[in-house]
Amino acid sequence: MVKIEAIIQPFKLEEVKEALKGIGIDGMTVTEVRGHGRQKGHKEMYRGREYNVDLLPKIKIEMVVPSSRQEEVIRTLSAAAKTGKIGDGKIFVYEVVEAIRIRNDERGETAL
Amino acid sequence: MVKIEAIIQPFKLEEVKEALKGIGIDGMTVTEVRGHGRQKGHKEMYRGREYNVDLLPKIKIEMVVPSSRQEEVIRTLSAAAKTGKIGDGKIFVYEVVEAIRIRNDERGETAL
Amino acid sequence: MVKIEAIIQPFKLEEVKEALKGIGIDGMTVTEVRGHGRQKGHKEMYRGREYNVDLLPKIKIEMVVPSSRQEEVIRTLSAAAKTGKIGDGKIFVYEVVEAIRIRNDERGETAL
């Protein structure tokens, strides 16, 4: 099993979710994060004090999937999240040692 | 060392925390996330526009623990978080390569 | 590639970010989390009901970096985040299997 973690633009969430459902990926966990990278931030100004905001709102999606589906998920996700502009985000992949479904203590890929 | 990551129902947080303290697991990091899986979402309605909300509030707990305690932690956590209903959540386990305590630069299991 | 994940004090974020920029680490993702550990929490009181709050606001920083830079990043980060007091936080390191830049589907270290 692997965990696929994607950092995407917030306004792409709906589209990505639909695309993943399309290939039968239902289980996922979503977090609001802020990201820093090549994408330029913006300036804010409060009574003459200037703030350079370089942490921009992003959405992190995490899915644990069977290793066999890794490439398919990456492709689908990347396609749905792409705008082609800087800031589109990244996908990272990690090994998962074990998965447990709390409801019934199932383990491994059947727990996903 | 392994990281044990659990996605649980928000109202179970207190109970899980107590259970883990019970077995001497003190260090943990908690994040508010939203999850999608088999659990059905709900409908919201704003002036005739209907929204199907399928990302539901969940709590993610992360603990890095010595590999030797993995099973004990999983068992305790799972027991405390279980209601037996769909949506109870998952536990995932990952390898950890290194751990450092920032305060004194201790490394490895003593840093947990 | 490795993922370096640091849990730090919120008021240290600015300093840490600058320090990392200083060694050329630009890409990072930041999450607001709450942490539990040795640091004592505080009491809150609402109309006679007392709450022991033991989940304290923390910031989680995640960076995926080439394995070669692991030690340098840890050192810089730890130095910038240190106050020497309990609660300074932890750094954890994980293996990363793959990295993809969504914008152009670059893979591996060039995607970081």
Place this chain on the structure above:
Amino acid sequence: MSYRIVALLALCASTLLSQQTPSGTEAELNALRAAVKASQSAGDNAWMLMSSALVLLMTGPGLALFYSGLVRKKNVLGTMMQSFVMMAVITLVWFVCGYSLAFGEGSRFLGGLQYLFLNGVGAEPNADYAGTIPHQTFMVYQLMFAIITPALIAGAFAERVRFGAMILFCTLWTFIVYFPAAHMVWGKGGLLNAFQNGPIPVFDFAGGTVVHITSGFSALVCAIYLGKRKGYPVEPMKPHSLVLSFIGACLLWVGWFGFNAGSALAASGLATSAFVTTHFASAAGAVSWMLAERFRTGKASALGAISGSVAGLATVTQGAGFVAPYAGVVIGFIAGIVCFYMVTVAKNKLGYDDSLDAFGVHGVGGLMGCTLTGIFATRTVNDALKNAAGEPLALGWVDGNTTQILNQLAGAGIGIALAVVGTLVCLKLTELVTPIRMEVREETEGMDLTLHGEEGYNFEA
């Protein structure tokens, strides 16, 4: 409007006329008298319309914010709606028959039906109640009281009551408890009406008994009857936004000027006096609650300060237009300490779950206020009650009338009995029609989603 215009025209006419006649004639004087009456009415009506608006402001957004800030995020809209729906529903009830049942001429216990659909309630003043303002002004002002009273009770069943059941209960309650209480204390011929020969004369200037005792004791009954919120007191149930509660409390303070000073029913010196005692009691209540907290827990809290001010306000309501400014300070001070004790110590000991302390603040405050009015009421402030010779009567203990306190206690007792029995009746009746409590799953998910299909905050980008 007609009588104003007539008056003005008459005045103009007389001005013209008077240029022909050498000295003031009867017609001229009558024109002047009518004009003065109109102008007195304008001043008083300006204040009473504004007071009506202020009392509505107390319910929405005042009370809605105060209460909804104290609940968990998932119940914020549901709690606001409990206040708001009273603004809507009780208004219609009042229009149909509520005003008549409260203020119509009827028995000692309930008004009659002559004002059904506000029949006969027009621009002409009703001298039984307020001789200088349109009868409709009095009617709409009193409506605002009828709205806020059941909305106060909602504090006791917040976070666990179904919406429809809450509406049904509160509507029934208005009939079974509020209209009788209002009629007895303020209505023509009412049992407790001190100003209209009620056999047990009770001084209740702005509703300490009618509003706070009834709603507060009803809230206690509801809280016990309904049982605790799921998870109480183990799960944390911190107020989700004291910021909202703070705004609400400030608006309550400001709105209470309409409530208490408006109860003079004129922009008179008595209105000013009630305004002053009200303000002083609120301030003193905030100070004493903060001091109590400071001594008990080491920290004066924002929630404490605003609770103290509300306690002071609720407690001074009954005496506002009867007591001197210093008494406002004393009453407020006592209120802050006693209500602090009720809410932080006694409630936890007794173990009922009155989520928003409707009983601890309004019930207890109302009861104290009723009693203290018997002590501090004085003819130097309010000389409306006279003996045959036209001299103002001694009012409270400070005036030497040591027995008034018994009347006050009798009034409070009747109010409490009515509230307790009436609430039980209403709860039973409601349950015949629909379950009152939310299901466990609904309670966990929250009122906003399960009852209203919305969320209070959608902060995701």
Place this chain on the structure above:
Amino acid sequence: MSYRIVALLALCASTLLSQQTPSGTEAELNALRAAVKASQSAGDNAWMLMSSALVLLMTGPGLALFYSGLVRKKNVLGTMMQSFVMMAVITLVWFVCGYSLAFGEGSRFLGGLQYLFLNGVGAEPNADYAGTIPHQTFMVYQLMFAIITPALIAGAFAERVRFGAMILFCTLWTFIVYFPAAHMVWGKGGLLNAFQNGPIPVFDFAGGTVVHITSGFSALVCAIYLGKRKGYPVEPMKPHSLVLSFIGACLLWVGWFGFNAGSALAASGLATSAFVTTHFASAAGAVSWMLAERFRTGKASALGAISGSVAGLATVTQGAGFVAPYAGVVIGFIAGIVCFYMVTVAKNKLGYDDSLDAFGVHGVGGLMGCTLTGIFATRTVNDALKNAAGEPLALGWVDGNTTQILNQLAGAGIGIALAVVGTLVCLKLTELVTPIRMEVREETEGMDLTLHGEEGYNFEA
């Protein structure tokens, strides 16, 4: 101030004098008359100043909160600013020439220039408009209406219009639509002014036509002209904080008392009557919208309840001072149901994106209110229109005057035509100067950051 002081001095003088002369002389009577006039003015002025404050409160924070709660978090400040900037800019326009163009004596369609820079607008009453209050009071009261009207339109282009363009558009619109509309209906010699011999007498007590029809239909034109928000209706665009909208709606309700009851221009029985119908319509609108929701979707929502109350208020505005309390209930009830249908069903079918339903609530409500006033207006409430013999004229259908409804429809038609054409003209003129819509990137990032360089919430520690 002067005439007050003179009056008081005169009164004192006469008091002194009268101790010498045996009976009331002409001088004494005149002094009394002046004093009565001053005191009538005090009462009415108190109410009208307060009403002015209440109408400003409706725009800021009332409308600003109501609207900004309904948008996404990233647009909260931008939406608030659309209301706030009207408070600032329209005030200056009004000072320079706006008041004169609306209320100066001019043609049937537009006022003249005699009040440029408020020249001649002082403490003396202007008997054409309000004989008992300073002319300046009338001026500033009317200003508050001129502020809120364009602010209402902003509901239709929220979340996508550039700030400068919005200011320019609204300022032009005030000249091309609002001043003519206000003059025609309320101005001396206006085409539709029922009280000053307008050839098509329209009853518009507080601006159903002048405020709600004009802004509502203009909003529709804007919404269609500008096109939908990027992503609408696929992307979720949930209200980011119904809590804000709720507070706003309550303040609108309270402020509307100033709007409608203030339109009596005196603290009179007519003011009370308008106050009552306003309150009843709001309550009835909330109830009927909730019922409609309950039947259609199973749940009465908080957004529904507050929308219904605003619909009731907007709809009763035109008739507030002409209809009886029961009619307030009826009008409100109809408003809630029809506007519910417009906003939840018709809008989705027609497919335009009127983000905050300025058309569905204000346009539709205004139009209904205009018509219903033709039915329910009655001389028993408002007897200001008289025949030669001084008897009050029949007003609406209920009085037996079946033709007034045609005048009302004619007035509405003129208002709609003016709004539609005027809005198109203003949009074109604005586009000559500056693009109106935000760029796609700006829309995605939100108004707060791109237009104002700020964020509404910075909740990170």
Place this chain on the structure above:
Amino acid sequence: MSYRIVALLALCASTLLSQQTPSGTEAELNALRAAVKASQSAGDNAWMLMSSALVLLMTGPGLALFYSGLVRKKNVLGTMMQSFVMMAVITLVWFVCGYSLAFGEGSRFLGGLQYLFLNGVGAEPNADYAGTIPHQTFMVYQLMFAIITPALIAGAFAERVRFGAMILFCTLWTFIVYFPAAHMVWGKGGLLNAFQNGPIPVFDFAGGTVVHITSGFSALVCAIYLGKRKGYPVEPMKPHSLVLSFIGACLLWVGWFGFNAGSALAASGLATSAFVTTHFASAAGAVSWMLAERFRTGKASALGAISGSVAGLATVTQGAGFVAPYAGVVIGFIAGIVCFYMVTVAKNKLGYDDSLDAFGVHGVGGLMGCTLTGIFATRTVNDALKNAAGEPLALGWVDGNTTQILNQLAGAGIGIALAVVGTLVCLKLTELVTPIRMEVREETEGMDLTLHGEEGYNFEA
């Protein structure tokens, strides 16, 4: 109440009597005079009670929201409490001796003790101050000013001052700075009282000097004395909720009508005039601040718009009832630009940390307003000052009185000196008792947790 009732009774009596006697007798005229007096009082009292409520609304929730929105989330309750506790504590001080020290008859610098515990302050008007309203109304209205003034200072030490120390400091400050300032400018026999033969006649209609100069300059002293917040200006300290600040600013605007127009102490034409200049200055201030921002940074911000409006309001306060509407526009416009410069440029250059710009807005605005009043004050607006022949005196430069500006500057100078010295004294005295600043750890954790043991928001489910 008594004199009202007597008047009404007398009026009724005379009505009855007059049906027997053929023409107006002295008794009838006297009854009418009393009735007119009562009715004048009703109108004025209605407005003044409402104004009192409005000024309280300015502090809570107005100022509390405005300030607390500008701080970081962890200090939101602490900042609100700084306003709220003034509503509580200063009220008690005022009751005990404050009113007497400010408005009792005493020396040129401070009032006497005759009104201790409000002894002798009743329903009868005090003709020295306001001849048509109950003395208690005047008292409670002035109390609201005494509350908001120290609350304004709190802006300068927000986010770093301990709660107890803040209360102690502000209470001392009220004695050492506020009561003397109020007495000198407005008190009977005061040094600067233009209407009661003060040797240095200063025109201060609603407290430009008494409220804004004193609090503003005291804030500067405090900001420097206390030093910067930990981390300033490196750490980001963005306003945590401009939404709150926006609501607060709107309520300040609305409440300021009570502050300025209420200062006419009657519902007179002068009240209207002050209302109008106030509104105009606020609008102009918002516009000019937005323009300044637009030119300097390219974007007009919401924080800028509301700051500009507050600057306009603070600056026009001194002249509100002395200057013409156009002058309101001019004063507001200047205020917006100068305060913008102070707050965004000068402050950063000078390097003090006046967290919420109490000095940059209130101090600077007050000083400008004091000076500009010397220029724009005119007898065409305010003719209360007369020469021996009863003709109104020339007031400001525009009336040809070129020297008044010197009086104004002298007044401002005295106000500044008093504020600076008084504040230093109070700071020293406070430090004798308790440390003023929070510890570093407390500052990091925030006021809400460390001082009050609460959190403003608990948004976790």
